[in-house]
Amino acid sequence: MGESCASKSLSSESANTELANRMSFRSQLGGLRRGVLSALYRCTIPLGDRGPIISFTFDDFPRSACSVGAPILERFGARGTYYAAPGLANTSTDLGELFAEDDIHSLIDRGHEVASHTFHHSSCRSISAADFEVDVQEGIKAVELLTGRKSRNFAYPYGHVTLATKKGLAPYLKSARSIIPGINGPEVDLNLLFANQLYGGMAGTAAVHLLIEKSVAQKGWLIFYTHDVRPNPSEYGCTPDLFEFAVSAAAQSGSRILTVEQVLDEMGSTAAPRLSSDMVETL
Secondary structure (H helix, E strand, O other), X not given: OOOOHHHHHHHHHHHHHHHHHHHHHHHHHHHHHHHHHHHOOOEEEEOOOOOOEEEEXXXXXXXXXXXXXXXXXXXXXXXXXXXEOHHHOOOEEOOEEEOOHHHHHHHHHOOOEEEEOOOOOOOOOOOOHHHHHHHHHHHHHHHHHHHOOOOOEEEOHHHOOXXXXXXXXXXXXXXXXXXXXXXXXXXXXXXXXXXXXXXXXXXXXXXXXXXXXXXXXXXXXXXXXXXXEOOOOOOOOEOHHHHHHHHHHHHHOOOEEOOHHHHHHHHHOOOOOEEOOOOOOOO
Protein backbone atom coordinates (compact mmCIF):
# COMPACT_ATOMS: atom_id res chain seq x y z
CA MET A 1 0.00 0.00 0.00
CA GLY A 2 1.13 3.60 -0.65
CA GLU A 3 2.18 6.07 1.97
CA SER A 4 -0.56 7.92 3.81
CA CYS A 5 -1.06 11.64 3.19
CA ALA A 6 0.25 12.35 6.69
CA SER A 7 3.37 10.27 6.06
CA LYS A 8 4.02 12.01 2.75
CA SER A 9 3.53 15.38 4.42
CA LEU A 10 6.03 14.53 7.17
CA SER A 11 8.54 13.27 4.61
CA SER A 12 8.21 16.44 2.56
CA GLU A 13 8.51 18.63 5.65
CA SER A 14 11.66 16.76 6.71
CA ALA A 15 13.21 17.23 3.27
CA ASN A 16 12.39 20.94 3.30
CA THR A 17 13.90 21.32 6.77
CA GLU A 18 17.09 19.52 5.68
CA LEU A 19 17.36 21.73 2.60
CA ALA A 20 16.86 24.87 4.71
CA ASN A 21 19.54 23.71 7.15
CA ARG A 22 21.99 23.09 4.31
CA MET A 23 21.30 26.50 2.81
CA SER A 24 21.71 28.14 6.22
CA PHE A 25 25.03 26.35 6.76
CA ARG A 26 26.31 27.41 3.33
CA SER A 27 25.23 30.96 4.03
CA GLN A 28 27.04 30.98 7.38
CA LEU A 29 30.12 29.44 5.78
CA GLY A 30 30.04 32.05 3.01
CA GLY A 31 29.72 34.83 5.58
CA LEU A 32 32.68 33.46 7.53
CA ARG A 33 34.76 33.22 4.36
CA ARG A 34 33.93 36.80 3.38
CA GLY A 35 34.81 37.96 6.88
CA VAL A 36 38.23 36.30 6.77
CA LEU A 37 38.97 37.61 3.28
CA SER A 38 37.98 41.12 4.36
CA ALA A 39 40.04 41.03 7.55
CA LEU A 40 43.40 39.78 6.29
CA TYR A 41 46.09 41.04 3.88
CA ARG A 42 44.61 44.50 3.82
CA CYS A 43 46.13 47.52 2.14
CA THR A 44 44.13 50.44 3.49
CA ILE A 45 43.83 54.08 2.62
CA PRO A 46 41.43 56.62 4.17
CA LEU A 47 38.53 57.83 2.05
CA GLY A 48 38.49 61.05 4.05
CA ASP A 49 35.80 63.56 3.23
CA ARG A 50 35.61 62.66 -0.48
CA GLY A 51 32.31 60.78 -0.23
CA PRO A 52 29.63 60.13 -1.08
CA ILE A 53 30.94 58.61 -4.31
CA ILE A 54 29.32 56.03 -6.60
CA SER A 55 31.06 53.98 -9.29
CA PHE A 56 29.40 51.86 -11.97
CA THR A 57 31.44 48.91 -13.21
CA PHE A 58 30.98 46.20 -15.83
CA ASP A 59 32.62 42.78 -15.86
CA ASP A 60 33.83 40.78 -18.89
CA PHE A 61 32.41 43.05 -20.72
CA PRO A 62 29.48 42.47 -23.08
CA ARG A 63 29.07 44.84 -26.02
CA SER A 64 25.71 45.95 -24.61
CA ALA A 65 27.55 47.40 -21.61
CA CYS A 66 29.28 49.68 -24.10
CA SER A 67 26.47 50.34 -26.60
CA VAL A 68 23.67 50.71 -24.00
CA GLY A 69 25.29 51.23 -20.60
CA ALA A 70 27.85 53.87 -21.61
CA PRO A 71 25.34 56.26 -23.26
CA ILE A 72 23.15 56.12 -20.15
CA LEU A 73 26.10 57.12 -17.96
CA GLU A 74 27.09 59.84 -20.39
CA ARG A 75 23.61 61.40 -20.33
CA PHE A 76 24.25 62.11 -16.66
CA GLY A 77 27.77 63.37 -17.28
CA ALA A 78 29.22 60.20 -15.78
CA ARG A 79 31.66 57.50 -16.87
CA GLY A 80 32.10 53.84 -15.95
CA THR A 81 34.84 51.26 -15.35
CA TYR A 82 34.95 48.29 -17.73
CA TYR A 83 36.88 45.21 -16.59
CA ALA A 84 38.07 43.35 -19.70
CA ALA A 85 39.53 39.86 -20.07
CA PRO A 86 41.22 40.23 -23.50
CA GLY A 87 41.02 36.49 -24.20
CA LEU A 88 37.23 36.84 -24.37
CA ALA A 89 37.27 39.50 -27.10
CA ASN A 90 35.10 38.81 -30.15
CA THR A 91 33.33 35.85 -28.52
CA SER A 92 29.73 35.25 -27.46
CA THR A 93 28.38 33.80 -24.23
CA ASP A 94 25.09 33.84 -22.36
CA LEU A 95 25.90 37.51 -21.72
CA GLY A 96 25.61 38.16 -25.46
CA GLU A 97 28.39 39.35 -27.74
CA LEU A 98 31.48 40.35 -25.81
CA PHE A 99 33.62 43.38 -26.56
CA ALA A 100 35.66 43.98 -29.68
CA GLU A 101 38.80 46.12 -29.91
CA ASP A 102 36.79 48.98 -31.41
CA ASP A 103 34.59 49.03 -28.29
CA ILE A 104 37.64 49.59 -26.11
CA HIS A 105 38.90 52.45 -28.27
CA SER A 106 35.44 54.01 -28.27
CA LEU A 107 35.18 53.87 -24.48
CA ILE A 108 38.64 55.35 -23.96
CA ASP A 109 37.91 58.17 -26.42
CA ARG A 110 34.73 58.99 -24.48
CA GLY A 111 36.46 59.12 -21.10
CA HIS A 112 35.56 55.74 -19.64
CA GLU A 113 38.05 53.48 -17.86
CA VAL A 114 39.09 50.06 -19.15
CA ALA A 115 40.68 47.90 -16.45
CA SER A 116 41.84 44.28 -16.24
CA HIS A 117 40.01 41.04 -15.47
CA THR A 118 42.80 38.47 -16.16
CA PHE A 119 43.51 37.41 -19.75
CA HIS A 120 41.62 34.10 -19.88
CA HIS A 121 38.90 34.92 -17.30
CA SER A 122 40.30 32.30 -14.94
CA SER A 123 39.02 31.48 -11.48
CA CYS A 124 41.69 31.59 -8.79
CA ARG A 125 39.93 28.62 -7.19
CA SER A 126 40.45 26.37 -10.22
CA ILE A 127 44.17 26.96 -10.92
CA SER A 128 47.27 27.43 -8.78
CA ALA A 129 48.03 30.82 -7.26
CA ALA A 130 51.16 31.05 -9.44
CA ASP A 131 49.23 30.32 -12.64
CA PHE A 132 46.55 32.80 -11.65
CA GLU A 133 49.14 35.53 -11.11
CA VAL A 134 50.52 34.83 -14.60
CA ASP A 135 47.02 35.17 -16.08
CA VAL A 136 46.52 38.45 -14.20
CA GLN A 137 49.84 39.81 -15.46
CA GLU A 138 49.03 38.77 -19.03
CA GLY A 139 45.67 40.50 -18.75
CA ILE A 140 47.24 43.72 -17.50
CA LYS A 141 49.74 43.77 -20.36
CA ALA A 142 47.08 43.04 -22.97
CA VAL A 143 44.79 45.80 -21.67
CA GLU A 144 47.71 48.24 -21.77
CA LEU A 145 48.42 47.29 -25.39
CA LEU A 146 44.75 47.75 -26.32
CA THR A 147 44.29 51.07 -24.53
CA GLY A 148 47.75 52.61 -24.71
CA ARG A 149 47.46 53.26 -20.98
CA LYS A 150 48.77 51.57 -17.87
CA SER A 151 46.02 50.09 -15.74
CA ARG A 152 46.55 48.46 -12.37
CA ASN A 153 42.88 48.24 -11.41
CA PHE A 154 41.53 44.70 -11.42
CA ALA A 155 38.36 42.70 -10.72
CA TYR A 156 38.32 39.02 -9.76
CA PRO A 157 36.58 36.80 -12.38
CA TYR A 158 33.48 35.16 -10.90
CA GLY A 159 34.20 37.15 -7.74
CA HIS A 160 36.42 34.28 -6.58
CA VAL A 161 39.08 35.38 -4.10
CA THR A 162 41.50 33.42 -1.93
CA LEU A 163 43.87 34.61 0.76
CA ALA A 164 46.82 33.48 -1.37
CA THR A 165 45.74 35.55 -4.36
CA LYS A 166 44.76 38.55 -2.26
CA LYS A 167 48.25 38.58 -0.81
CA GLY A 168 50.10 37.61 -4.00
CA LEU A 169 48.51 40.18 -6.29
CA ALA A 170 48.91 43.14 -3.95
CA PRO A 171 52.44 44.20 -4.98
CA TYR A 172 51.55 44.99 -8.58
CA LEU A 173 47.89 46.03 -8.47
CA LYS A 174 46.52 49.43 -7.58
CA SER A 175 43.17 47.91 -6.61
CA ALA A 176 41.33 44.59 -6.70
CA ARG A 177 37.54 44.66 -6.80
CA SER A 178 35.49 41.85 -5.34
CA ILE A 179 31.77 41.04 -5.41
CA ILE A 180 31.55 41.11 -1.63
CA PRO A 181 28.69 43.51 -0.89
CA GLY A 182 29.23 46.61 1.18
CA ILE A 183 30.22 50.26 1.14
CA ASN A 184 33.88 51.25 1.05
CA GLY A 185 35.04 53.62 3.78
CA PRO A 186 36.04 55.25 6.01
CA GLU A 187 39.07 52.97 5.45
CA VAL A 188 39.24 51.50 1.94
CA ASP A 189 40.96 48.14 1.44
CA LEU A 190 42.61 48.47 -1.97
CA ASN A 191 43.22 44.71 -1.99
CA LEU A 192 39.49 43.96 -1.77
CA LEU A 193 37.06 46.69 -2.82
CA PHE A 194 33.47 45.94 -1.88
CA ALA A 195 30.94 45.96 -4.72
CA ASN A 196 27.20 45.39 -5.06
CA GLN A 197 25.39 43.57 -7.84
CA LEU A 198 23.04 45.41 -10.19
CA TYR A 199 21.02 42.56 -11.67
CA GLY A 200 17.53 42.09 -13.05
CA GLY A 201 14.80 44.60 -13.78
CA MET A 202 12.81 47.30 -12.05
CA ALA A 203 11.93 45.00 -9.17
CA GLY A 204 15.41 45.86 -7.89
CA THR A 205 14.84 49.60 -7.54
CA ALA A 206 14.12 49.49 -3.79
CA ALA A 207 17.41 47.71 -3.05
CA VAL A 208 19.32 50.20 -5.23
CA HIS A 209 17.68 53.17 -3.53
CA LEU A 210 18.45 51.75 -0.06
CA LEU A 211 22.13 51.22 -0.91
CA ILE A 212 22.47 54.75 -2.24
CA GLU A 213 20.76 56.21 0.84
CA LYS A 214 23.09 54.23 3.11
CA SER A 215 26.16 55.34 1.18
CA VAL A 216 25.13 58.99 1.32
CA ALA A 217 24.52 58.75 5.08
CA GLN A 218 27.97 57.19 5.58
CA LYS A 219 29.66 59.48 3.03
CA GLY A 220 31.16 56.31 1.60
CA TRP A 221 32.19 54.91 -1.75
CA LEU A 222 29.52 52.68 -3.27
CA ILE A 223 30.46 50.45 -6.21
CA PHE A 224 27.89 48.71 -8.41
CA TYR A 225 28.75 45.93 -10.84
CA THR A 226 26.83 44.24 -13.63
CA HIS A 227 27.49 42.56 -16.98
CA ASP A 228 25.11 42.93 -19.94
CA VAL A 229 22.57 45.74 -20.20
CA ARG A 230 19.66 44.47 -22.30
CA PRO A 231 15.85 44.37 -22.25
CA ASN A 232 16.10 40.62 -21.58
CA PRO A 233 19.34 40.40 -19.63
CA SER A 234 21.21 37.31 -18.51
CA GLU A 235 21.02 36.40 -14.85
CA TYR A 236 24.19 38.46 -14.39
CA GLY A 237 22.98 41.58 -16.17
CA CYS A 238 20.29 44.22 -15.86
CA THR A 239 17.70 45.96 -17.99
CA PRO A 240 18.37 49.43 -19.40
CA ASP A 241 15.50 50.72 -17.23
CA LEU A 242 17.10 49.50 -14.01
CA PHE A 243 20.52 50.78 -15.02
CA GLU A 244 19.14 54.21 -15.87
CA PHE A 245 17.21 54.26 -12.59
CA ALA A 246 20.41 53.52 -10.65
CA VAL A 247 22.45 56.18 -12.45
CA SER A 248 19.67 58.74 -12.10
CA ALA A 249 19.23 57.96 -8.40
CA ALA A 250 22.98 58.26 -7.90
CA ALA A 251 23.04 61.67 -9.59
CA GLN A 252 20.02 62.93 -7.66
CA SER A 253 21.52 61.77 -4.35
CA GLY A 254 24.27 64.37 -4.59
CA SER A 255 26.92 61.65 -4.89
CA ARG A 256 29.76 62.14 -7.32
CA ILE A 257 29.78 59.45 -10.01
CA LEU A 258 33.42 58.56 -10.72
CA THR A 259 35.37 55.72 -12.27
CA VAL A 260 37.47 53.55 -9.99
CA GLU A 261 40.62 55.17 -11.38
CA GLN A 262 39.28 58.67 -10.71
CA VAL A 263 38.55 57.81 -7.08
CA LEU A 264 41.96 56.26 -6.52
CA ASP A 265 43.72 59.17 -8.23
CA GLU A 266 42.05 61.51 -5.74
CA MET A 267 42.94 59.33 -2.78
CA GLY A 268 46.52 58.87 -3.94
CA SER A 269 47.03 62.60 -4.23
CA THR A 270 47.07 63.11 -0.47
CA ALA A 271 47.84 59.73 1.07
CA ALA A 272 49.86 56.59 0.37
CA PRO A 273 48.52 53.07 0.99
CA ARG A 274 49.74 51.33 4.10
CA LEU A 275 49.92 47.65 4.90
CA SER A 276 47.79 46.56 7.82
CA SER A 277 49.48 45.14 10.87
CA ASP A 278 46.97 42.27 10.94
CA MET A 279 48.60 40.60 7.92
CA VAL A 280 49.62 37.01 8.68
CA GLU A 281 51.51 34.34 6.80
CA THR A 282 49.06 31.53 7.42
CA LEU A 283 45.48 31.11 8.56
